[in-house]
Amino acid sequence: xxxxxxxxxxxQEQELAALAKAxxxxxxxxxxxxxxxxxxxxxxxxxxxxxxxxxxxxxxxxELKDAGLISGSIDGPRSCYCINWEAFEAFNxxxxxxxxxxxxxxxxxxx
Amino acid sequence: xxxxxxxxxxxQEQELAALAKAxxxxxxxxxxxxxxxxxxxxxxxxxxxxxxxxxxxxxxxxELKDAGLISGSIDGPRSCYCINWEAFEAFNxxxxxxxxxxxxxxxxxxx
DNA sequence: ATCCCTTATCGCAAATATACGATTAATAAT
DNA sequence: ATTATTAATCGTATATTTGCGATAAGGGAT
Numbered sequence: 001x002x003x004x005x006x007x008x009x010x011x012q013e014q015e016l017a018a019l020a021k022a023x024x025x026x027x028x029x030x031x032x033x034x035x036x037x038x039x040x041x042x043x044x045x046x047x048x049x050x051x052x053x054x055x056x057x058x059x060x061x062x063e064l065k066d067a068g069l070i071s072g073s074i075d076g077p078r079s080c081y082c083i084n085w086e087a088f089e090a091f092n093x094x095x096x097x098x099x100x101x102x103x104x105x106x107x108x109x110x111x
Numbered sequence: 112x113x114x115x116x117x118x119x120x121x122x123q124e125q126e127l128a129a130l131a132k133a134x135x136x137x138x139x140x141x142x143x144x145x146x147x148x149x150x151x152x153x154x155x156x157x158x159x160x161x162x163x164x165x166x167x168x169x170x171x172x173x174e175l176k177d178a179g180l181i182s183g184s185i186d187g188p189r190s191c192y193c194i195n196w197e198a199f200e201a202f203n204x205x206x207x208x209x210x211x212x213x214x215x216x217x218x219x220x221x222x
Numbered sequence: 223a224t225c226c227c228t229t230a231t232c233g234c235a236a237a238t239a240t241a242c243g244a245t246t247a248a249t250a251a252t
Numbered sequence: 253a254t255t256a257t258t259a260a261t262c263g264t265a266t267a268t269t270t271g272c273g274a275t276a277a278g279g280g281a282t
Binding site: 188 | 261
Binding site for chain 3: 006
């Protein structure tokens with residue numbers, strides 16, 4: 001693509017898209033599910049559970065972290081990741097707002 | 112990437128990721144908002160509202176359609192697009208299921 | 223200090239996504 | 253039949269993502 005046009009959309013559209021993008025790979029959905037299914041924050045256990053190399057998992061974790069969906073802290077030689085609750089609710093709110101707009105039109109569908 | 116590893120994840124993970132991916136570009140969020148804000152199904156009006164060329168918009172519409180989020184029917188020389196209600200609810204349900212799993216762990220956060 | 227374990231980062235290759243102009247297809251209007 | 257209008261598709265260039273191995277970096281343990 002010659003030029004990146006993403007900047008020409010509204011901040012809300014960009015934010016919602018960025019969060020959706022962070023969840024747009026099955027590996028990252030799987031990581032979120034692993035984090036959701038454990039009482040403790042996981043580090044390298046995720047690598048054992050996924051069919052991916054350690055470096056690849058680390059990269060996916062970084063993307064989730066950059067998007068703000070998870071937070072990570074260094075705990076000695078290992079890293080500890082957790083769900084970032086606020087960001088997750090923010091995505092949910094943004095998505096529900098969109099969904100509510102859609103619902104208004106439900107009766108007027110023509111195709 | 113040498114090999115596509117997406118197939119090695121569960122169908123649920125793949126489906127949720129695919130829907131998230133369809134919404135992972137601000138232009139496609141904008142298209143959904145346009146469809147939500149009009150009583151009639153829009154065709155080329157979308158092109159006028161977005162800062163993108165006609166062929167690019169058509170490509171984005173195809174991606175939303177392939178993901179099942181919108182449906183389109185040919186109406187004479189123009190095309191008519193609408194929100195696909197069921198698919199949208201499906202994404203919402205999948206996301207809420209994930210969110211509910213997360214909520215269970217809210218009290219046990221360690222970072 | 224040295225070794226080991228864990229994780230982040232670098233560098234690279236291959237696959238996908240993004241964007242556009244040009245062309246095609248399909249129908250409406252003249 | 254010809255022309256105009258609308259939208260899909262093709263071809264292409266560039267950007268980004270995905271994935272891995274190799275290497276570094278940061279602590280523990282001996």
